[in-house]
Amino acid sequence: MSDHFEQGMQAQWMPFTANRDFKQSPRVLVGAQGHYYQTRDGGQVYDAFSGLWTSGIGHCHPKIVEAVQQQVAKLDYAMSFQIANDQAIELAAKLTDFAPIGFNKCFFTNSGSESADTALKMVLAYHQLKGDKNRVHLVGRQRGYHGVNFGGISVGGIPANRDLYSANLLPNVHHLPHHHDLEHNAFSKGAPVWGAHLADALLDIIAEHGKQAIAAVMVEPVPGSTGILPPPVGYLERLREICTQHGILLIFDEVINAFGRVGDNFGASRLGVMPDIITTAKGLTNGVIPMGAVLVTDEIYNTFMQGPGHMVEFFHGYTYSGHPVAAAAGLASLEAYAEEGSIEQARALEPVFEEAIHTLDDHPLVIDVRNFGLMGAVELAPREGEAGGRGLEAHKKCFWDERLVIRNGMDILQFAPFLNSRPDDIHRTFESLRKVLDSIA
């Protein structure tokens, strides 16, 4: 392996990474256990991001490792079209039990991006099947992240993910304003009080395109990848109300929020607002094997179940939908969450995390600190003429000087502590960050 290190380093085109910068100081992991990664230089680093929002109960969790090892030797792959496998069937039962009441059906995917595009296709098809032929418009939100496939970037609202494709994005997509506002909400703890009225922008979109034109609204309940933007008190309730009044389906993208990240099984249950469709991935298998799922109500599923009985009802699916090894990892993860009380542990850690992250409120480089559940962001003032530079430097210094993995999205430093973190480690994370911020210009 080491013979090919330099060659491979140059050969690998890294995702969502400043490749040229990275290759000058590669941060390479070779192992993981619990809350730590092992690095190529023989050291270890503390993971303050739970993988990539994925690994809430820690890396190489013994129960999940064992389930995967056994399953891969028993049924490595099973054709996913026209044939089912026992693991996917059992996971469908357990996942719909774990989901909020009414989400009785699930469609398996392999990632959050695939879940997003699957859900978007479902809502468009649903209205066509209902005879509501004009409901072809989709509504997302500025700064929304729904993965990187064409549906997801069209409905998503992150300019850098969209700009080069603007001529080819999905048509008939509109965006609500985002609800992040430093003037009103900076340094909020939990849900900010200002901003519920921003949901009313949906009424303007409805007025502009017609009463029966909108198929669905898709939002992350607590947006993550854009830099953690907790929803204002009352905002999601208002969005739900308007959708219901106008026959619009509401999709919650819970790829990050689900599985304990916001202190409940799902963001919908924590926030007390029920959508019509929920998309998931990441924590479904604790990150061990790629897998996603789209959860829907009976009403949506039954709408598809029409036409001749021998015909495929939804012309959609992936070779690896319901992959037996991924499903085994999903089953073991759900069991571990229940056995270890992980969701309750996460909820109990919230005050610790909130207190720790807000110790950075007074730092001169910091323009905002925000948190919800076990999601948090420390936003740095951008350097003049070098937006993102300070954030990347902080990320690298955390890794090399403090042996700490954090994520930066431009100048927003993001944190996702493990659901079963030790409180001391959470405090130490922000003490380390303070040292790093003190050392950079």
Ligand SMILES: Cc1ncc(COP(=O)(O)O)c(C=O)c1O
């Ligand atoms: C809300 C949301 N949706 C979709 C995705 C895309 O997931 P994936 O990278 O597994 O395709 C992500 C990834 O972070 C996400 O946060």
